[in-house]
Amino acid sequence: MxxxxxxxxxxxxxxxxxxxxxxxxxxxxxxILAADESTGTIGxxxxxxxxxxxxPNRYALRNLLFSSPGIENYISxxxxxxxxxxxxxxxxxxxxxxxxxxxxxxxxxxxxxxMPLFGTDGExxxxxxxxxxxxxxxxxxxGARFAKWRAVLKIGxxxxxxxxxHENAYGLARYAAICQDNGLVPIVEPEILMDGPHSxxxxxxxxxxxxxxxxKALSDHHVLLEGTLxxxxxxxxxxxxxxxASPEExxxxxxxxxxxxxxxxxxxxxxxxxxxxxxxxxANLNAMNASGTPKPWALSFSYGRALQASALKAWGGKKDNxxxxxxxxxxxxxxxxxxxxxxLGGHTNGTGQGESLHVKNYSY
Numbered sequence: 001m002x003x004x005x006x007x008x009x010x011x012x013x014x015x016x017x018x019x020x021x022x023x024x025x026x027x028x029x030x031x032i033l034a035a036d037e038s039t040g041t042i043g044x045x046x047x048x049x050x051x052x053x054x055x056p057n058r059y060a061l062r063n064l065l066f067s068s069p070g071i072e073n074y075i076s077x078x079x080x081x082x083x084x085x086x087x088x089x090x091x092x093x094x095x096x097x098x099x100x101x102x103x104x105x106x107x108x109x110x111x112x113x114x115m116p117l118f119g120t121d122g123e124x125x126x127x128x129x130x131x132x133x134x135x136x137x138x139x140x141x142x143g144a145r146f147a148k149w150r151a152v153l154k155i156g157x158x159x160x161x162x163x164x165x166h167e168n169a170y171g172l173a174r175y176a177a178i179c180q181d182n183g184l185v186p187i188v189e190p191e192i193l194m195d196g197p198h199s200x201x202x203x204x205x206x207x208x209x210x211x212x213x214x215x216k217a218l219s220d221h222h223v224l225l226e227g228t229l230x231x232x233x234x235x236x237x238x239x240x241x242x243x244x245a246s247p248e249e250x251x252x253x254x255x256x257x258x259x260x261x262x263x264x265x266x267x268x269x270x271x272x273x274x275x276x277x278x279x280x281x282x283a284n285l286n287a288m289n290a291s292g293t294p295k296p297w298a299l300s301f302s303y304g305r306a307l308q309a310s311a312l313k314a315w316g317g318k319k320d321n322x323x324x325x326x327x328x329x330x331x332x333x334x335x336x337x338x339x340x341x342x343x344l345g346g347h348t349n350g351t352g353q354g355e356s357l358h359v360k361n362y363s364y
Contacts, residue, residue, distance in 0.1 A: 009224035014183040018227025019267075021145050022185045025105055025229060026268025026298040029337045030076035034272075034304035035062055036109035036148060037081060045308075051317035059087055059095075064315060065308065066095065068326040072102040074333035079107035079148050079187075079302070086142065096143040107146040107187070108139045110175070114152050123164040126151050126171050129178075136182035146185035148231070149175040153190060155198040155206050155238065165213050173217035180227055187270070187302070189231040190214055194274050196238040200245050204235045204253045211261040225265040231302050232258070233274050234284050247280075251287030255295070264296035271299070273306035281306035282335045282344060290342030300340045307332050 006015070025032065037045065042061070043053030051057050062084055065071070078099055085108055087095045099106055112128035126149065136147065151168035153160040168190060176186035190210045192203065211232060218225065235253040237243045245253070258269060273281040281303060288299050301307075310332060315325035338344045 006224070008219060008222055009226075010177070010180070010222040011224075012181060014180065015224065015227075017183065018180055018185055018224060021105060022227050022229055022267045025077045025146065025185070026270075026300060027076050028298065029341055030074060031300040031336055031340060032077045032079060032107070032270050032302035033065065033071075033075050033307055033333075034079045034148075034302050035065060035081070035084070035308075036079040036107070037304065038109075038113075039081075039083065042081075045312060046317070049312060049316050055083070057317065058083070059089065060317075060319075061312070061315070063089060063095070063098075064322050064325055065311065065329055066098055068330050068333075070330060071333065072104055074330070074337040075104055077105040077107050077146060079109060079146075080144070081109055085139065085144060100143060105145045106143050107148055108144040108184075109150075110135060110139070110147045110179070111149040117164055117167060120161050120164055121156070121158060123154065123159060123161060124152055125164075125167045126175075129171075129174070132175065132178050133182060136179055136184050140183045144184060146187060146229070147175075147179045148187045148189060150189045150191060152193060153206070153210055154193045155196055155202055160192070160206055160210060165210055169210070169213035169217040170220075172214055173221040173223060176218060176223045176228060177221040180224060185227055185229060186223075187229045187231045188214055188218070189272065191231075191272055191274065192233045194233070194236060194239050194276075197240040197242075198238040199241060199243070200235060200237045200249065200253055203233075203237065204257045207233065207235055207254075207257045208261050211257070215261065215263060225263055226267060228266060230262060230266055230269045230297075231272055232269065234271055234276070236274075236276070236284075239275070247283040247287035248291075250284045251291055252293075254284075255288055255291065255293050258297075259293075259295075262297065266297050268298040268300055270302035273301070273303045276306060278306045278309055278332055282332075282339045285336065286339035286342055286344035288342075289340060290344075298340070301336045303336065307336070 114124035179186040311329035
């Protein structure tokens with residue numbers, strides 16, 4: 001039920017709409033396709049299949065995903081890069097209309113990447129506040145209804161530092177308040193990287209610290225929690241730890257961290273894949289939803305690499321392969337849809353890549 005009183009949250013003309021859209025994105029059995037890679041990042045994906053990083057090729061890859069028949073059965077929202085929000089196909093039909101006609105809500109990446117946080121050992125903060133309000137207003141006019149801002153933290157001997165946690169939490173809160181003032185549901189994304197040798201317990205402790213700080217900051221900024229979504233990392237051991245926890249162990253540690261830090265007013269938690277293999281990302285999500293632990297929010301996905309990797313390989317930049325690539329994408333989308341319901345079972349077998357998709361110090 002949507003909140004009718006504002007309490008500590010700021011009330012504006014979008015108060016009801018924000019709640020409605022956040023709840024829709026968190027619909028049962030559906031998740032988010034993250035297709036907001038920057039021009040440089042998508043160029044690396046295209047280079048892996050020997051395709052030039054040119055606008056028609058970027059459109060072809062994204063259109064392949066967006067036009068997959070039945071995508072709307074598994075995907076409630078798609079995060080776009082600015083280029084795609086204003087893009088039209090060869091037939092003159094805007095990408096926005098293509099997705100809207102399927103009942104899919106449009107999101108937009110609004111941050112401008114990370115920069116060094118001075119006074120720390122290699123930690124970062126996020127840039128993109130200049131003109132953010134005006135940009136959000138224009139994105140809303142163009143059809144966007146939610147937004148993404150990715151903060152990046154890491155685990156090390158003295159990381160995440162108190163300065164990094166505070167700076168990124170309050171940056172996310174400031175962004176969220178600006179988004180809601182302009183009608184966009186903010187996805188709050190404090191990603192703790194998998195890089196390093198840290199243990200599962202180290203990751204859980206850092207995740208609890210960071211997410212708790214985010215919700216204190218969101219409260220200080222009078223953000224309407226019912227009109228937000230959270231996009232956190234799952235709790236996993238570092239890629240250099242030499243240890244890989246089972247889906248049940250990852251699920252239990254992640255759920256405990258979230259139950260300790262995320263208010264029940266938040267309608268949905270949409271995990272990032274963070275470099276996990278396609279099958280790992282599905283299995284870990286399924287373990288959380290299959291557990292008997294009561295959960296006050298929907299647990300779903302907001303995957304980029306873990307939805308696209310098999311499709312990218314199947315496509316290979318060749319038009320004749322588009323149908324096969326779409327089938328590969330839809331298999332991953334269906335597997336993750338089932339995982340949101342805790343009903344994955346053996347569905348994942350043979351439908352995705354088992355190899356890690358981790359990229360050290362990954363940036364969009």
